Every structure is written in structure tokens, then in C-alpha cells.
Amino acid sequence: MPTVISKYLDGTTRKYNIPKEYVTRGIVSAAVLLYGCKLSYPYLKSICGERTPKSKKKILCNGASNGKLANGFENGVSDSEDEKATNNNKIAIPNGNALKKQTKDAKSVKRKTAKTPSFNLEFVYQLIKLLQLMIPSAFCNETAILAVHTLALFTRTFMSIYVASMEGQMVKFIVQRDVRNFAFMLLKWLGVALPATFLNSTIRFLENKLALSFRTRLVDHAYGLYFKQQTYYRVSNLDGRIENADHRLTEDISAFTSSVAHLYSHLTKPLFDCALIGFALARSSRQMGAAVVPGPLLAVVVISLTAQILRVLSPKFGALVAVEADRKAYLRHIHNRVITNAEEIAFYGGHKVELSHLKKAYQALVAHKNKIFVQRLWYVVLEQFLMKYVWSGTGMVMVSLPIIMAARPVNGESDISGDKISERTQYFTTARNLLLSGADAVERLMSSYKEIVELAGYTSRVGDMLDVFSDVSSGKYTRTIVASKKHPNLQYSEGRLLVKGVIMDSKDGSIMLRDVPIVTPNGDVVVASLTLCMSVGEHLLITGPNGCGKSSLFRVLSGLWPVYAGQLMRPPNCSMFYIPQRPYMTLGSLREQVIYPDTVADFEKKQMTDCMLQQCLERVSLAHLVAREGGWDATADWKDVLSGGEKQRMAVARLFYHKPAFALLDECTSAVSMDVESSMYQSAKDEGITLLTITHRPSLWKFHSRVLQFDGEGGWKLLSLTSQEKEAGAFSSKPQQV
Numbered sequence: 001m002p003t004v005i006s007k008y009l010d011g012t013t014r015k016y017n018i019p020k021e022y023v024t025r026g027i028v029s030a031a032v033l034l035y036g037c038k039l040s041y042p043y044l045k046s047i048c049g050e051r052t053p054k055s056k057k058k059i060l061c062n063g064a065s066n067g068k069l070a071n072g073f074e075n076g077v078s079d080s081e082d083e084k085a086t087n088n089n090k091i092a093i094p095n096g097n098a099l100k101k102q103t104k105d106a107k108s109v110k111r112k113t114a115k116t117p118s119f120n121l122e123f124v125y126q127l128i129k130l131l132q133l134m135i136p137s138a139f140c141n142e143t144a145i146l147a148v149h150t151l152a153l154f155t156r157t158f159m160s161i162y163v164a165s166m167e168g169q170m171v172k173f174i175v176q177r178d179v180r181n182f183a184f185m186l187l188k189w190l191g192v193a194l195p196a197t198f199l200n201s202t203i204r205f206l207e208n209k210l211a212l213s214f215r216t217r218l219v220d221h222a223y224g225l226y227f228k229q230q231t232y233y234r235v236s237n238l239d240g241r242i243e244n245a246d247h248r249l250t251e252d253i254s255a256f257t258s259s260v261a262h263l264y265s266h267l268t269k270p271l272f273d274c275a276l277i278g279f280a281l282a283r284s285s286r287q288m289g290a291a292v293v294p295g296p297l298l299a300v301v302v303i304s305l306t307a308q309i310l311r312v313l314s315p316k317f318g319a320l321v322a323v324e325a326d327r328k329a330y331l332r333h334i335h336n337r338v339i340t341n342a343e344e345i346a347f348y349g350g351h352k353v354e355l356s357h358l359k360k361a362y363q364a365l366v367a368h369k370n371k372i373f374v375q376r377l378w379y380v381v382l383e384q385f386l387m388k389y390v391w392s393g394t395g396m397v398m399v400s401l402p403i404i405m406a407a408r409p410v411n412g413e414s415d416i417s418g419d420k421i422s423e424r425t426q427y428f429t430t431a432r433n434l435l436l437s438g439a440d441a442v443e444r445l446m447s448s449y450k451e452i453v454e455l456a457g458y459t460s461r462v463g464d465m466l467d468v469f470s471d472v473s474s475g476k477y478t479r480t481i482v483a484s485k486k487h488p489n490l491q492y493s494e495g496r497l498l499v500k501g502v503i504m505d506s507k508d509g510s511i512m513l514r515d516v517p518i519v520t521p522n523g524d525v526v527v528a529s530l531t532l533c534m535s536v537g538e539h540l541l542i543t544g545p546n547g548c549g550k551s552s553l554f555r556v557l558s559g560l561w562p563v564y565a566g567q568l569m570r571p572p573n574c575s576m577f578y579i580p581q582r583p584y585m586t587l588g589s590l591r592e593q594v595i596y597p598d599t600v601a602d603f604e605k606k607q608m609t610d611c612m613l614q615q616c617l618e619r620v621s622l623a624h625l626v627a628r629e630g631g632w633d634a635t636a637d638w639k640d641v642l643s644g645g646e647k648q649r650m651a652v653a654r655l656f657y658h659k660p661a662f663a664l665l666d667e668c669t670s671a672v673s674m675d676v677e678s679s680m681y682q683s684a685k686d687e688g689i690t691l692l693t694i695t696h697r698p699s700l701w702k703f704h705s706r707v708l709q710f711d712g713e714g715g716w717k718l719l720s721l722t723s724q725e726k727e728a729g730a731f732s733s734k735p736q737q738v
């Protein structure tokens, strides 16, 4: 076939008197140009597709009015789908059934609009953004590693070519029966092998180093965002875009950085190989006196065709990888739940239920992995057939072309003399080795496509996570708000509640709320408008039925939940200390339990002593703990070592260590005996701490001067307590509103 093409070319160039190189170069350029157009067509189309009017795209975010998911899922949905969904949901939803329908619609839109990561423009943008984080400047560690890595890859390619030419010469000496030169060449070959193997190992070492450096950069950045403005709380409680942030922060970042570093060497070396080997092959073809163009032209055509076939038939590895990561994360989450709640589950004997959850999560992962294996099986069969056999055949033709097409001797010289044969053998061996390396390089380049698509999956997970973190840390939340939840006092835009409240620093240290609503992250308005003023020394008791918004008021005061309307004036966070019903025990020593959330360095900076900590423990009747646990430096799993009541008392001991202006006590003594509870409350008051207490215990009324009573239906009353009421723990007559 190539001979036919060559003959036809000869005829045509002679006929029209055009230099043969011009024609062959023209054909090659046109082929390359056409193939380039073909490859770039889908991307050009997607760029044009993205230029749809913004207004249409924005409809997607309109969750409040049409029940659709708010942003975060914009990509990958057609405009017609948007419009259909919008129109469907314009109908008012008066009852529960309709509400269910709406939720179903929202879910189906979520499914439709869920992004499928693939090799597209969005992937490129996200990757560039992440690369800027991983390589922050031209003079950083990572650039240095990259430079050394690139140099190592380049040197390795030169070595491969050098080794191939040495092997060619060795075969020539064998054919010539030249033992001396053969032995010398063999020694030289062995001498090169040593640095070559060292270089291979160095390349792998540098790749791992690069992956680790990239990971460290990303982890630093992600942790910075995660612990900024309580993002770790808000991302799971106020925003609905990502689940299992822990998995993304650990596994996905690691997989992403390893994939980037691996792909760098996986792409760079084959590219060097292709360029340099192509050049070396062309040079040896010319030395043989054969035409340079037909061989490479044939290679370009065959490789382009096989690449196209593989591209069309390739499964969507990016989407498959993203789903796999999701399922792995979910399985880990279920495991974590079992570990965290082991005692409760054991008491209930709930292992059957937990086991079934675990099995379900595991089966989902296994089913998905099987799906990937099956898809990979057929893809690898095709890939191997095309790359191993079709390419080997093409390589054979390419290697033989210069020998077959080389100019024949014209002056009666023999074509099969010893010298000529050994020369051709040397050429054949060198070219064959070079081609093998070249084929290997192209194979790696093509199999890299699969890895690039997999990288798209990780890029999307890591990139989305960082986007969500920075949105959330700057107060932008995305969560579905069902249309029927809209409240006239609040403002909505594109399905999201707008944060319109004003937060001010209190100058006199008091707390003041004016028309502040209490709204849950789901958009439920628990209390429509609350007005309250608390000066230092005015102890407030908060009561009401379950779920009426008592703890939520603390969340608003602490800044965990946004102030959607009205005004909130409050002292700085360090002046307010929150103690929850379920006390939290940190990792570390007994000392670190008392000083939490201070670190040991803070403790030393404040010039506090263990003796002072001992006094804190005495106030909550835990003085014996130091001796019992083996001193202040003793470490244990405090969550399990301390009893429920002891943990609650330890949490109150922290109050005496920090001595804040206000204590937000959320049923934090429910497991403490009543005598110890009373002495703790009295101590806190004596210390000058103003109490805001949520409790159902009448015995605590006596420590407070006012009561905020929620009715559970959005209403509330602020009442003063008489001394009889304080003692009785109940209102003696009809309560008087303040």
C-alpha cells in the first residue's frame, strides 16, 4: 500500500513538475490540520453552547419559587430541561401531596443536572485553578522538583535512543563476527545500564515527591478554608452541596495529586520519546537512502484512526471514578457512625440494623466496581488489540520501508555483500528498538487519555470542595428551599434565603436582638421575630417545648446560623461561652480537657497554673479526678473514661477557667446531681458570669431573674420572675410580660 502511494506520488509530481517534498509535506499538513479540526470540534461546540444567555442559566438557581435545586448543579443541563422544570413548578403547591411531588421533581432535576466530570473546558479551568494553588510561584519547591523531574525524563529519553543505537551496533558486530568490537560494545552497554536504572528510580522518586508536595499545598489551603469562619460546621449544616467533606479532604486530595504527578511524567516522557525517536528514525532512514515521509505518514494515519476509535468507544471513566469516590466515602461514613455510637448501638442491640446499612453501602460500592471492571475489560481488549497488534504490524511495515525502498546500486555493485547486509541489520535492529520505544510512548500517551478522564473525576471533587468551602466561609450557602416555606418577613432570591440582618459589636457588653427571626438551615421559620435585650448581670432562663428553637437561639447568638433579618448586637465571641448538652471531650491530656478550646501554649501564655485548674475542678466536684487518672498529663479516651455526669461537669469546669461575660448553658447539667448543679450555678454567678440557661428543671429557676418562654408555634414571651416563682420553679399567677 505505501509503495502504491509512493509510486502514485512520483507519477503526479513528475507530471505537474512539482517538487515531491512539497506534495508530501502538503498532504501531511492537511491531514494533521483536518484531524485537529475534528478533535477540536466538540470543544468549539461546547464553547458556543456555553454562550447561552445568562438569564436562562440563572433559572436553575431558582429553587424557592420552582422547587428546583439551587446552584452547584448548573452545569450539564439543557435549557429546554430548565424551562420545562420551571413551568412545571410554577403552579402553587397547596397540600402535602403536591409538596411530595415537588420534592420528587427537585430530586429528578438534581439527577438530571448532576455534573458528569469529563475532559471538557470546565475540567481545564478547575485544573488550572488547582495548579495555581499547587505551584504558587516560579520560584517554589514544586517548580524545582518539576525542573529536575523534567530533566531526568529528558535524559532518560536520550539514554533510550543511545541504548537502541548500541544494540544495533552490537548486532552488526555479531553479523560481521567481530568479537573484539562486540565485547567492547557489550561492556559499554552494561556501563550505561547502571545510570539508566538509577535514573528510572529517580524518576519514580521525584514523581512521589512532587505528588506529596502538591498534596501538602492543597491540604494547607483546604484546611485553612475548612477552619475559617466555622466552615466545618456550616458546610454540613447550612449548605447542601457536599457530603462527607472528610473523604474529599483526605482520599480525594491524595488521589488527585498522585494522578497529576503521575500524568506529568506519563505525558512528558512519551512526548519527548515521540519527538526524539521520530527524529532519530528519520535520520537513519535518510542514511539508508530511503524516503523519509511515507513511514511517519503511515504511522500518523494508523495512530489517528486507532485514537479516534478508542475515543468514541471509551467508557466515561471520569464519571465512574467520581461515583466510586462517593460510594467509598459513604461506606466510610457509615463505619464512622458505628464507631462513634458504639455504646448506644450495643445497648439497643442495633447491630442488625447497622449491619444492614453497612452491607447496603458495601454492596453499592461492589456493584459499581464490578461495572467499572466490566467496562474496563472490553475497553482494554480493544486497546490492547489496536495498540499491540495493529501497531506492531504498522511498525514492521515502517521498519521495512526504508530497506525495501532504498535506492538500488546502479554500477553493478552487489546488494547482498557482507557489509551491506550487516549495515541493513544494524539499521533494522536500531529502528526496531526505536520503534518499540516509540510505540510504547504513543501507547502511554493514548492510555493517558483514560487517566486524564479519571483525573477529571478527582479534579471535580477537589475543585468543587474548595469552591464550596470558600463560598461557605464567605457566608454564601446553597440549600434547597421548598416554595411553601417562604415567609413574608424574609427575602429570597433564586431559591436562597438572603442574609439581610445586621450584626453589630456591643459597646457596653450587652446582648440585643431586634426583630431577629430564627430560621433553620432548611428554611423553616421557627420564630418569626424575636426582640430581646440582656445586660450583664441579668440572668435569663429559656424554656419551651421540644423543637421550639431554644438551642437555635444560641446558634444565632454564637454566629453559627446567619441573621436573616433584623439587628443583632452582641459582645465578641470570646465573651460568650457555650456549653452543650452533649459535652465534647478533646484529644489529649486531662489538662487539655479543662482548658479547651485553649491550647497548652495559650494556657502558658495566660500564665495559668495547674493549681488554678485544680480550683476549677473543685467547683464542679471533680477534684479527685487528677489523682484518679494519674495527674494532669494523663491521656485517655476521655469520651469513654468519664461518665455522662462527669463529662458535663468537666464542661462546666471550662467555664471557670475561661470566665466569660456570658455563659450559654444548653441543658448542660441534665446528668448532674441536683446538689452539685446548684453549687455550680451559684459559683458561676459569684464569678460574675451572666447566665443564659436552657433547662426543663424547675430547681434552676432561682438562679435567674427573667424567663424567655417559647410557645412552640413561633410565639414567645419575656417575663420577670418574682422571688416566690424563683423558689417554686413555676409561675404563681398569670405571668406578666416584660
Ligand SMILES: Nc1ncnc2c1ncn2[C@@H]1O[C@H](COP(=O)(O)OP(=O)(O)OP(=O)(O)O)[C@@H](O)[C@H]1O
Binding pocket: 237, 520, 521, 522, 526, 544, 545, 546, 547, 548, 549, 550, 551, 552, 553
Ligand atoms: N442543622 C439543622 N438543620 C435543619 N433543621 C434544624 C437543624 N438544627 C435544628 N433544626 C430544627 O430547628 C428546630 C429547632 O431546633 P432546636 O434545636 O432549637 O430545638 P430546641 O428548642 O432546643 O429543642 P429541645 O428542647 O428538644 O432541645 C427543630 O425543628 C429542628 O428540627
